[in-house]
Amino acid sequence: MDLTLSPSEEGFRDEVATWLRENNPGREPEGSLDEVMTFRREWQRKLHAAGWAGISWPKEYGGRGATMIEQAIFTGEAAAQEAPSPANVLGLAMGLPVVIAHGTEAQKERYLEPILTGEEIWCQGFSEPESGSDLASLKTRAVKDGDEWVVTGQKVWTTFAQYAKWCMLVARTDPDAPKHQGLTYFLMDMEQEAVEAKPLVQITGEGEFNEVFINEARIPEENVVGGVGNGWTVAITTLMNERAGLAFGAIAAIHNSLTRLAALAGEVREEGGTSAAEDAYFRQKIAQLFIEAETMRLNAYRGLTKTMESGIPGPEGSLGKWQWADINQDLTELALEIEGAWATLGRGSDGAIAGGAWQYNFLRSRANSIEGGTTDILKNIIAERVLGLPRMR
Amino acid sequence: MYFDLTDEQEAIRSTARDFLASRFRSERMREIAGSADGTDAAGWKEMAELGWAGLALPEEWGGQGLGIVDLAVLFEEMGYALAPSPLFTNTVVGLALARAGSDEQKERWLRPLAEGTARGTQAMVDAGSTGTPGAYPMQDEPDGDGVVLNGRKQLVADAAGAAFFLVATADGRRHIVPADAAGLTVTPEISIDTTRRLSTVTFEGVRVAAEQTLPGRGAEFGAVFLRGAVALAAESTGVAQRALDLAVAYAKDREQFGRPIGAYQAVSHRCAQMLLETENSRSAVYGAAWAADADPDALPLAASMAKAYASDAGWRVPDASIQVHGGIGFTWEHDLHFFLKRGRANASIFGDARWHREQVAKRVLAPA
Numbered sequence: 001m002d003l004t005l006s007p008s009e010e011g012f013r014d015e016v017a018t019w020l021r022e023n024n025p026g027r028e029p030e031g032s033l034d035e036v037m038t039f040r041r042e043w044q045r046k047l048h049a050a051g052w053a054g055i056s057w058p059k060e061y062g063g064r065g066a067t068m069i070e071q072a073i074f075t076g077e078a079a080a081q082e083a084p085s086p087a088n089v090l091g092l093a094m095g096l097p098v099v100i101a102h103g104t105e106a107q108k109e110r111y112l113e114p115i116l117t118g119e120e121i122w123c124q125g126f127s128e129p130e131s132g133s134d135l136a137s138l139k140t141r142a143v144k145d146g147d148e149w150v151v152t153g154q155k156v157w158t159t160f161a162q163y164a165k166w167c168m169l170v171a172r173t174d175p176d177a178p179k180h181q182g183l184t185y186f187l188m189d190m191e192q193e194a195v196e197a198k199p200l201v202q203i204t205g206e207g208e209f210n211e212v213f214i215n216e217a218r219i220p221e222e223n224v225v226g227g228v229g230n231g232w233t234v235a236i237t238t239l240m241n242e243r244a245g246l247a248f249g250a251i252a253a254i255h256n257s258l259t260r261l262a263a264l265a266g267e268v269r270e271e272g273g274t275s276a277a278e279d280a281y282f283r284q285k286i287a288q289l290f291i292e293a294e295t296m297r298l299n300a301y302r303g304l305t306k307t308m309e310s311g312i313p314g315p316e317g318s319l320g321k322w323q324w325a326d327i328n329q330d331l332t333e334l335a336l337e338i339e340g341a342w343a344t345l346g347r348g349s350d351g352a353i354a355g356g357a358w359q360y361n362f363l364r365s366r367a368n369s370i371e372g373g374t375t376d377i378l379k380n381i382i383a384e385r386v387l388g389l390p391r392m393r
Numbered sequence: 394m395y396f397d398l399t400d401e402q403e404a405i406r407s408t409a410r411d412f413l414a415s416r417f418r419s420e421r422m423r424e425i426a427g428s429a430d431g432t433d434a435a436g437w438k439e440m441a442e443l444g445w446a447g448l449a450l451p452e453e454w455g456g457q458g459l460g461i462v463d464l465a466v467l468f469e470e471m472g473y474a475l476a477p478s479p480l481f482t483n484t485v486v487g488l489a490l491a492r493a494g495s496d497e498q499k500e501r502w503l504r505p506l507a508e509g510t511a512r513g514t515q516a517m518v519d520a521g522s523t524g525t526p527g528a529y530p531m532q533d534e535p536d537g538d539g540v541v542l543n544g545r546k547q548l549v550a551d552a553a554g555a556a557f558f559l560v561a562t563a564d565g566r567r568h569i570v571p572a573d574a575a576g577l578t579v580t581p582e583i584s585i586d587t588t589r590r591l592s593t594v595t596f597e598g599v600r601v602a603a604e605q606t607l608p609g610r611g612a613e614f615g616a617v618f619l620r621g622a623v624a625l626a627a628e629s630t631g632v633a634q635r636a637l638d639l640a641v642a643y644a645k646d647r648e649q650f651g652r653p654i655g656a657y658q659a660v661s662h663r664c665a666q667m668l669l670e671t672e673n674s675r676s677a678v679y680g681a682a683w684a685a686d687a688d689p690d691a692l693p694l695a696a697s698m699a700k701a702y703a704s705d706a707g708w709r710v711p712d713a714s715i716q717v718h719g720g721i722g723f724t725w726e727h728d729l730h731f732f733l734k735r736g737r738a739n740a741s742i743f744g745d746a747r748w749h750r751e752q753v754a755k756r757v758l759a760p761a
Contacts, residue, residue: 001402001462002395003683009394069394262758277758280751287753291677291698298676301396309397319669376658382668383661387641390656 003301005073012070016077019050024083033207037121037163040087044118047086053116054096061100061112068308072248072300079252090159091115091122095168097241102185102226102234111166111187123164125155125188125212126235133377135170136179136232140214142171142186149173149219151188154211157371161197161210164190168238169219170231183231187223194218204363239373240313246372247300247317250324254293254331257361261331261338262286264354268338276338289331296323315385318378325368325375332362396679398466405459405466412443413474419728422588425477426731430553430581431590433477437554441509445480449620450487454499455507461620461685465627465678472631472707475731477588479512479551481628485621486513486559489567492617493609502557502569511556516546516570516594524548526618526744529561531596533568538603542568542596548742552579552592560596565611568601575599586738588731616689619696622743623681626699629707630674632736636711637667639729643718660717667713670706677702694756701749707736 005013025043029035047053056071057063064070086092092115099111114120131138140153151171161167167188174182188195194217199207226234265277265286276282300320307313335358336343347356369375383389398406416436425433440446449464450456464484471480483506490503490513505511519530533540542560549558558577560568570577576599584591641664644655654660681695711733715722722729740746 001398001679001683002687003680004687005394258757265758283754283758284747284750286758287701287750290753290757291702291750292673294680294695294698295673295677295702298396298680299672301394302676305394305396316672319672323669323673376662379662379665380658382665383655383658387661387664387668389641389644389661389664390653392656392658392661 009069013073016074020081020083024081028084037087040084041118043084044086048117061108062116068304072304075248076252079249086118088115088118088121090124093246094238094241095122098238101237120165121160121163122166123158123161125158125167125169127157128154129156133374140171142173147221151214151217153214156211158210158212159208161212170235173228180232181229184228185225185231185234186219188219192217240317247320251297251300254327257331258290258293261335264335265338285334292327315381318381322375322378328368329365332365336362402463402466405463409467409470413470413476417474417476422475426587432554446483446509447507450491450507455504462682464624465682468624468627469631472628473635475735482514482551483512486515488620489559489617493607493613495608513557513559514551514555516549516558516560518548520545520547529563531562533562540601542599544596546594549592549594550589567607569605570599586734588735619692620685622700623696625739625743626703627678629703629736629739630678632732633671633674633706633710636714636732637671640664640714640717663713667710670710674703674706697749697752700744701746704740704746707739708733711736
């Protein structure tokens, strides 16, 4: 056991930290999503030029060839310094590992570079209006027509669909096969008439997610990933990598939120003139969140050691995603409790504490236990695949 | 960065798992738990032969010279097996002597302790005090070149069979008092956890010669306290792991409404929650144990995090396991109640969850 960074890892961290201090463009513009995406594309180009895109992926595929620990160090450091997200976050976290694990040489040649540069944005076409947690029940149909597939159906919760060039699409190619076996994983070109993305307005009033309507879209057969009928396996790889890849950034982001929460507690006055940070109840609650965040961080490192030994992220990643959602929600709930009566004022109000950031975070974090696998489904995965309990119905 | 046990640590774990499983089967554990004084001389002798009495004590003084991570591995297994044993109390006293004792004291008291031939236990909490860690009102009144002790120490674990007590006084010092000292009386109490007995030790004009007072004070014992808290948190993690394993095995086996109960989400999600709490405890414990060995400045925060978390998980997980078991889990016949009681007792000593959370708060919240 060694929980310190090795001298070379420390050197890497210092290099990353220095580079970020000099190059971090800081806060994202507070304008439209279009402006934000332009800003993020520029940032990703910079990251790629400096060799910080695809850190743990092989050099032959345009990566840096560094270790997963170094990838985690970079993600953590970037989040700690509050660097923006790269534009193609889904391409990097999911597209890249899926193409490397399941793609043909020609696909690797075609797709990897533009993922890394952010030139082509990726989105994920998994969920459908009637297939959320029960993903394998999805109905979007793909029918072979010569050397093309013709796809019709509807996807939902598709982040960045309006900017994406490629969609990681799972569609049903064999309606007669058992539901997990009749699926195929495609890379669908979003830039065609037959594909239409419409933003979904969420409870924060924003539209991060989209509905995607697909009406006889065309996909050439060379865009199948992992073989016809193997869509489920490829989709699981995508999800496991999503949970593992986003972990260290999420951990650093939680730490930043906790630091802000502690500062908030020090600023809010209580009856008698003391601050919320002196209140025994809030002290206990805040301390508990710091403790849980630390257990999440340590769990992630234990998981990473295991992944480095076995080569693939295991189902334990589900624990971290569940825990992250719980902590992130709990801390926003606590912030509102600390704000007392002022918790009623939100973004755009002069009287709001911290510009209404906590109100926004409270609302946005409601999705944390739903997006990327609901907490309820993660518990099923843990029960079945980690504990070996019987399958549920 | 490598967060897993080394091959040597895995060897400690598997030796401990096998030995404890064969030595402390349910019937034997119950026999000891139901005996007059709760001691197990034969079991202790075997543990001493394995080198456990001095596992994390200096080789120079008869110990194995291993670290707190190794100790945590062992204590996780002690909890898993629910071994009734004075190993914990003996270890903590050993750590205190190693850190704050004179060479003469180490030769006279630490060596036999590390070899397992003369056990020690702590007498800390004063009758009528708040029980707050570090606050021990008993006075040591000067008497010639030594001191005299008067008062009552409560919640003294494993007093039966101990060769000596390490007694805390208000000035932050510790005194070695042999069990047969004149004026010292041990009165057993009824502990909720009968696998770790608690007693009241009364001191009536007990004289302590100068050479029996440890030269160290305050800070050294704080460092020992934190290591003890980590070892106890490791034990609670083992308790939780066992209670989880029992629940999962039962949920696979027990059928109701024509299916194993583990197929129902009300049950399986409870088990997933138990896994989360157990794994969180384990991560926190090894994070803290590693800090004790390699990064002592990080220990106070890490140890409080570990003890706070494991204090809760150590009894909540057995509690949830009882719920998974239903009626059978509430019977005396099933072993689960012993795990619940050990976890609950561990939660209350070496600083409870609330106390440790407050220590965390002191470090993460800016001073008012």
